[in-house]
Amino acid sequence: MATTAITRYLTVSDAEIGLDPEGYLVELDQWSPAVAEALAEEEGIELDAEHWEVLEVLRAFYAKYEMAPAMRPLVKAVGRELGPDKGRSMHLMRLFPGSPAKRAARLAGLPKPTNCL
Amino acid sequence: MKLHIVNRSPASHRVHEQALAAMGPEDRLLLIEDGVQGGLPQLVRHFEAIAGRLYAQREDLEARGLLGRCDGSVQVVDVDGFVQLTEQAEHTLSWY
Amino acid sequence: MSDEHEPLAGDLLVILRHAPHGSSWLREGLDVALVAAAFGTDVSLLFMGEGVTALVEDQSAGALGQKSTAPTLEMLEMYDIETLWVEAEALSRFGLDPDELMLAPRVLEAGAIAEAVRKHPRVLTF
Numbered sequence: 415m416a417t418t419a420i421t422r423y424l425t426v427s428d429a430e431i432g433l434d435p436e437g438y439l440v441e442l443d444q445w446s447p448a449v450a451e452a453l454a455e456e457e458g459i460e461l462d463a464e465h466w467e468v469l470e471v472l473r474a475f476y477a478k479y480e481m482a483p484a485m486r487p488l489v490k491a492v493g494r495e496l497g498p499d500k501g502r503s504m505h506l507m508r509l510f511p512g513s514p515a516k517r518a519a520r521l522a523g524l525p526k527p528t529n530c531l
Numbered sequence: 532m533k534l535h536i537v538n539r540s541p542a543s544h545r546v547h548e549q550a551l552a553a554m555g556p557e558d559r560l561l562l563i564e565d566g567v568q569g570g571l572p573q574l575v576r577h578f579e580a581i582a583g584r585l586y587a588q589r590e591d592l593e594a595r596g597l598l599g600r601c602d603g604s605v606q607v608v609d610v611d612g613f614v615q616l617t618e619q620a621e622h623t624l625s626w627y
Numbered sequence: 628m629s630d631e632h633e634p635l636a637g638d639l640l641v642i643l644r645h646a647p648h649g650s651s652w653l654r655e656g657l658d659v660a661l662v663a664a665a666f667g668t669d670v671s672l673l674f675m676g677e678g679v680t681a682l683v684e685d686q687s688a689g690a691l692g693q694k695s696t697a698p699t700l701e702m703l704e705m706y707d708i709e710t711l712w713v714e715a716e717a718l719s720r721f722g723l724d725p726d727e728l729m730l731a732p733r734v735l736e737a738g739a740i741a742e743a744v745r746k747h748p749r750v751l752t753f
Contacts, residue, residue, distance in 0.1 A: 479702035484665035487705035552737040555745040
């Protein structure tokens with residue numbers, strides 16, 4: 415569940431972006447590509463074209479279904495939009511190491527996926 | 532055999548119909564809480580289709596003063612009987 | 628829409644018996660189905676009683692801004708939840724035609740419902 419408690423702020427081009435205890439945006443409409451860059455930098459990820467296309471798939475998913483996807487549906491959505499070579503968990507693990515569904519959702523300005531552990 | 536548990540009265544809800552629709556030929560139905568009203572002679576007709584496989588919780592009947600009014604076709608079980616029914620069932624489904 | 632040879636079995640059957648907006652039961656049932664599917668469980672969904680109204684088209688957020696469950700239903704296929712059933716009796720009680728429902732569920736008569744329940748090792752009612 416998205417939480418409304420702001421535990422810290424991220425400063426992005428003079429704007430204060432409120433983050434929840436797990437680092438997800440509290441106000442989802444504060445997202446911008448610059449915010450994604452700043453969040454990624456915190457994690458030591460440099461966003462390239464392959465990252466951005468996944469973030470766009472995630473934002474489209476959320477706009478359509480109003481939920482952030484768990485890993486399986488994320489893999490499926492990426493496969494549909496970007497082709498079967500990219501719709502594989504290995505590809506997503508390489509781009510967003512650790513827990514791709516959670517990590518990519520955070521960078522895409524989505525709430526934390528609720529139905530994945 | 533699955534055990535289906537209904538806690539709503541057939542006089543004001545259709546929950547029992549859902550349980551009956553889902554029941555297989557071996558399944559049993561236990562009435563608890565307000566569901567035990569279904570054991571009254573005037574209401575037990577709702578359960579005609581499962582004659583011999585209808586149970587009602589003794590404590591819930593007693594608490595409502597309905598134990599003596601329960602239809603003879605209903606098998607009344609106490610807490611131990613309830614436990615036995617769940618042990619005999621491969622699975623329990625609640626209809627509420 | 629109805630194929631007599633389609634198996635009525637999966638790992639988990641989730642029965643949804645509550646209408647959208649009136650309570651949180653429908654959403655809770657869908658959440659359980661999604662979590663199970665996210666972990667690879669073969670999930671079947673049965674809309675029963677008032678639950679059939681979840682499949683009516685043109686739903687929107689509630690008066691107090693409660694989210695609609697319709698986008699979540701649209702999302703089921705992304706979780707590979709593709710076995711969707713609806714109770715025939717409930718459809719006729721609500722005057723709903725299967726062709727005007729979301730997701731094109733398969734219509735089940737009472738006998739088939741009992742069979743579906745019998746064939747699933749796990750059944751949860753919401």
